[in-house]
Amino acid sequence: MTTETLKKTPLYNWHAANGGRMVDFTGWSMPVQYTSIIDEHNATRNAVGLFDVSHMARFRFDGANALEFIDGLVTRKVADLKPGRIRYGLVCKEDGGILDDILTYHLQDGDGKSYTWMVVNAGNREKIAAWINARLPDDVKFTDCTEQTAMIAVQGPRAMAISQNLVEGDIAELKYYQGREATILSHPGLVSRTGYTGEDGVELTVPAENAIAVWEALHVAAAEVGGHAVGLGARDTLRLEAAMPLYGHELSEEITPLQAGLGFAMSWDHEFIGKAALEAIDKDSLPVRVGLAMQDRRVPREHYPLYSGDEQIGEVTSGSQSPTLAAPIAIGYVSRQYAAEGTMIDVDVRGKRHAAKVVPLPFYKRK
Amino acid sequence: MSTDNLLFAKTHEWVKVEESDGAKIATVGISSHAIEALNDLVYLELPEVGKEVTAGESFGEIESVKAVSDIYAPVTGEVLEANTALPDNLDSLHEDAYDNGWIAKIKISDDSALSDLMDKAAYDKMCEEEG
Numbered sequence: 261m262t263t264e265t266l267k268k269t270p271l272y273n274w275h276a277a278n279g280g281r282m283v284d285f286t287g288w289s290m291p292v293q294y295t296s297i298i299d300e301h302n303a304t305r306n307a308v309g310l311f312d313v314s315h316m317a318r319f320r321f322d323g324a325n326a327l328e329f330i331d332g333l334v335t336r337k338v339a340d341l342k343p344g345r346i347r348y349g350l351v352c353k354e355d356g357g358i359l360d361d362i363l364t365y366h367l368q369d370g371d372g373k374s375y376t377w378m379v380v381n382a383g384n385r386e387k388i389a390a391w392i393n394a395r396l397p398d399d400v401k402f403t404d405c406t407e408q409t410a411m412i413a414v415q416g417p418r419a420m421a422i423s424q425n426l427v428e429g430d431i432a433e434l435k436y437y438q439g440r441e442a443t444i445l446s447h448p449g450l451v452s453r454t455g456y457t458g459e460d461g462v463e464l465t466v467p468a469e470n471a472i473a474v475w476e477a478l479h480v481a482a483a484e485v486g487g488h489a490v491g492l493g494a495r496d497t498l499r500l501e502a503a504m505p506l507y508g509h510e511l512s513e514e515i516t517p518l519q520a521g522l523g524f525a526m527s528w529d530h531e532f533i534g535k536a537a538l539e540a541i542d543k544d545s546l547p548v549r550v551g552l553a554m555q556d557r558r559v560p561r562e563h564y565p566l567y568s569g570d571e572q573i574g575e576v577t578s579g580s581q582s583p584t585l586a587a588p589i590a591i592g593y594v595s596r597q598y599a600a601e602g603t604m605i606d607v608d609v610r611g612k613r614h615a616a617k618v619v620p621l622p623f624y625k626r627k
Numbered sequence: 628m629s630t631d632n633l634l635f636a637k638t639h640e641w642v643k644v645e646e647s648d649g650a651k652i653a654t655v656g657i658s659s660h661a662i663e664a665l666n667d668l669v670y671l672e673l674p675e676v677g678k679e680v681t682a683g684e685s686f687g688e689i690e691s692v693k694a695v696s697d698i699y700a701p702v703t704g705e706v707l708e709a710n711t712a713l714p715d716n717l718d719s720l721h722e723d724a725y726d727n728g729w730i731a732k733i734k735i736s737d738d739s740a741l742s743d744l745m746d747k748a749a750y751d752k753m754c755e756e757e758g
Contacts, residue, residue, distance in 0.1 A: 292693075297692045298667045557669070559692075580693075581669040581670075
């Protein structure tokens, strides 16, 4: 794909003008880093990081039955979501394979009228839109708002403080996994509190034309406390330390939620696509998602095979040097008998075996 | 160190050739350009002393947070010495790629590969074109 055909977020010009090293990420031109992955990672852990997540798809559903409709598409019950609440869930195929991991929001407009909002992985936008459109009831209106809006994630111990100045009303009143409409720099938008780094923080969703003004205001405030704009490189090391699964790595159409360690995202007391297949699977036969700590300095990477003796028992799905731990770590899938904490296995690093230990997830948890 | 007398491989290694007792010894490292592109360095695997290496073939590995890259031998010969202090001081490569940043010294057994290497000006031009 050439650069001309890549999609650009409303913040593209800022990234390009401020040292962002731009790469193709699922068809979007996105910054992988501005200065250094380690610097950006540490800025987020110690102060605040700003993330352009505008490439993620944002869908809106209007109509009294919107939440009930989404309820049938996701593993997690959402029909009972109270206004202002957000829930993580998985969209599965009939055979139980994961089409995407998504967030469902129950929001209210200024008149108190409910609507449903959904955030979907950038690379799965068309697939999930088609999945929805093929099943959309007549009384639910579906709108893809991705390109009319921008989404900025502000993450880190100083995230709430620097965001508060831009948003009307007390954002500290929002609890984790809550969101609401908000006036952001005098314009309408959404504020939510989810996050993908293991830190506290908020996401500000604003009309595309206001994106640069909001980003620049955040950037000035972040710089004052030692914060930084953060690219995809550090976003990946942050979420890896927090052991949050990434679609295309830990999650795919070939993986079911049963093996991904996402039991919390399953509600068996409602009907959803894939439920029957998932109930029929013998869970013990599936590989399990585990954390791995290398015993030397070699960095495990995606697709490196995992061995016990001469037997291949799985593979790495994500791996990197952990900037916080200053040690190499990985997430992978292994056969269930090798998944117990403390089990020693081998990672094949480019033809040579290196010892790794199965360790509890997440690798990092904020105090 | 001045880069005037260095030669460069397309794969971003630098080479300094010196004569010693009638033998040609190549000191080899990684260019500043490549070090900056790799950025956050976390691991270096040196070649083993005594190993016979072949020009164009991998003889070491360097890892950044983001990726692992091969280091290719720019000449053919025997590894005489490896810079064992370097793996513990990878950050120093950012300031000192062409001096204390050397990786290995190779006794050249066949100098035909030297003609494939570029001078600094040609190498800089290649990097510029690569973007």
